[in-house]
Amino acid sequence: MFEQSDRTVDIDILAFPETTVILLASVIEPLRAANRIAGRALYGWRLLSLDGKPVETTAGIAMPVHGAFRPGNGQDPLFVVSSYNWRRCNTTAVKMALSRAARHRTMMAGIESGTWLMAGASLLDGHRVTLHWEDQEDFSVRYPQIDVVKERFVIDRRRMTSGGALPTLDMMLEIIRRRQGYSMALEVSRSFLYERGGGMDEVPPAPSSVGVLDKRLYQAVRLMEETVEQPLALEQVAARTRISARHLQTLFQKSFGVPPHEHYLALRLNAARRRVIETDLSLADIAAGTGFNSASAFSRAYRGQFQESPSETRRRQRG
Numbered sequence: 001m002f003e004q005s006d007r008t009v010d011i012d013i014l015a016f017p018e019t020t021v022i023l024l025a026s027v028i029e030p031l032r033a034a035n036r037i038a039g040r041a042l043y044g045w046r047l048l049s050l051d052g053k054p055v056e057t058t059a060g061i062a063m064p065v066h067g068a069f070r071p072g073n074g075q076d077p078l079f080v081v082s083s084y085n086w087r088r089c090n091t092t093a094v095k096m097a098l099s100r101a102a103r104h105r106t107m108m109a110g111i112e113s114g115t116w117l118m119a120g121a122s123l124l125d126g127h128r129v130t131l132h133w134e135d136q137e138d139f140s141v142r143y144p145q146i147d148v149v150k151e152r153f154v155i156d157r158r159r160m161t162s163g164g165a166l167p168t169l170d171m172m173l174e175i176i177r178r179r180q181g182y183s184m185a186l187e188v189s190r191s192f193l194y195e196r197g198g199g200m201d202e203v204p205p206a207p208s209s210v211g212v213l214d215k216r217l218y219q220a221v222r223l224m225e226e227t228v229e230q231p232l233a234l235e236q237v238a239a240r241t242r243i244s245a246r247h248l249q250t251l252f253q254k255s256f257g258v259p260p261h262e263h264y265l266a267l268r269l270n271a272a273r274r275r276v277i278e279t280d281l282s283l284a285d286i287a288a289g290t291g292f293n294s295a296s297a298f299s300r301a302y303r304g305q306f307q308e309s310p311s312e313t314r315r316r317q318r319g
Contacts, residue, residue: 001077001107002178006307009077009179010044014069015055016082016089016117023083023112024063026165030172033188034180039277039317042180050094058084071100077107080114087116095121109160111168118159119143129161130154182258183266183273183305190270216241217251224264228271231291234260269305272298276310277317283310 001009013027024047031043049055052068078101082089098121102108110118115131116139118124128147131139140148152167153160155174162168169192177185219241223232237260238245252260272290275281281289287298302310 002175004179004181006038006040006042006180008041008044010046011077011079012046012048012069012074013079013081014048014050015063015065016050016080016086016114017056018058018084019055019081020083020165021057021059021061021063022165023081023168024057026168027079027081027111027172029192030169030176030188033191034176034184037184037187037191038180039313050089050097069097069101071097072104075104075106077109078105079109079111080117081111082113082117084113086113090117090120098123105158107158107160109162109171111162112164115139115161118161119146124159124161127159128154128156129159130163130167131161132163177257181305182262183269186263186266187270187273214251214255216243216248217255220248220251220260221263224260224267228268229289229291231264231268237264265301266305268292269302272302272310273306273313276314286310 011027011031013024015024028045028047031045034042046066047055047063048067048069049065050069052065054062054064056062080098094117098108098118102121102123108118108123110116110124110129110131112132113135115124115129116135119129119139119142124143125145126147128149130136130149130151130153133150136148136150139146151163153162153171153174155171160171162171173185173189176188220237223237223240232240234248235245238248241248243251248260252258252263256263268290272286272292275286275289276283279286283298284295287295290298292298292301299309302313306313308316
């Protein structure tokens with residue numbers, strides 16, 4: 001599932017009663033945004049329920065589904081999504097259905113309380129997992145054979161787990177980053193404009209950022225966004241945020257999983273891609289307006305990130 005590719009990946013989402021709307025959205029919306037930004041179907045999804053009837057959410061909104069869950073059908077990744085009162089669904093029949101599905105599925109994910117349901121079907125033994133922080137201690141006592149870690153999300157071999165709605169959003173961004181690259185994941189995260197800084201100017205997090213970002217890192221990201229047309233040297237960015245270049249490297253690597261120059265380049269290429277699609281500017285003007293010395297250097301960097309040339313993007317999006 002994680003190989004770098006633009007082929008369409010279809011995902012089955014098994015939703016249980018009393019799932020929150022925001023939890024379902026945290027799975028689906030990043031995929032929808034990636035499709036919109038790419039201008040092609042990178043991801044498809046089917047929302048399923050145990051009986052094929054609409055899923056009643058905690059908001060009282062019945063979510064229509066594509067059909068009933070059939071454990072023996074398909075090899076697509078299966079996301080088990082559950083929030084409240086999951087014990088009502090933790091029946092022998094459900095355990096058997098999930099166990100049977102695991103024989104065929106390339107990947108299975110436990111989203112919030114979905115981790116409990118997968119554990120009940122013995123699908124997480126010997127794996128590293130996470131779940132909602134309120135449940136971690138009880139889960140560890142109940143399943144000592146499973147390694148519970150205090151992470152927002154965990155990807156371990158053919159299993160994924162997440163601890164809530166925003167951690168699930170981070171997990172979906174990580175999937176997009178692995179498949180379509182950092183620039184795409186960054187652009188998807190920016191489309192949601194959510195932050196964890198608190199009381200600061202709103203700066204969208206990069207994909208897979210962890211916890212509350214360092215204030216100086218916010219300042220560095222903001223400075224990069226403001227200087228897309230005339231990029232600064234890393235030393236200049238560090239000096240203006242009053243830290244050393246080495247420490248800035250460390251902050252980016254720890255919070256974003258990439259060095260600062262890769263984040264900076266992603267910002268510039270994403271800005272360039274928007275201009276390729278949304279304006280009639282020449283490619284030379286777009287290159288100059290996003291800090292590239294020549295149209296050829298811009299085209300090479302663009303193709304390396306998006307696997308097509310700027311002119312191919314413009315043709316495809318407008319076609």
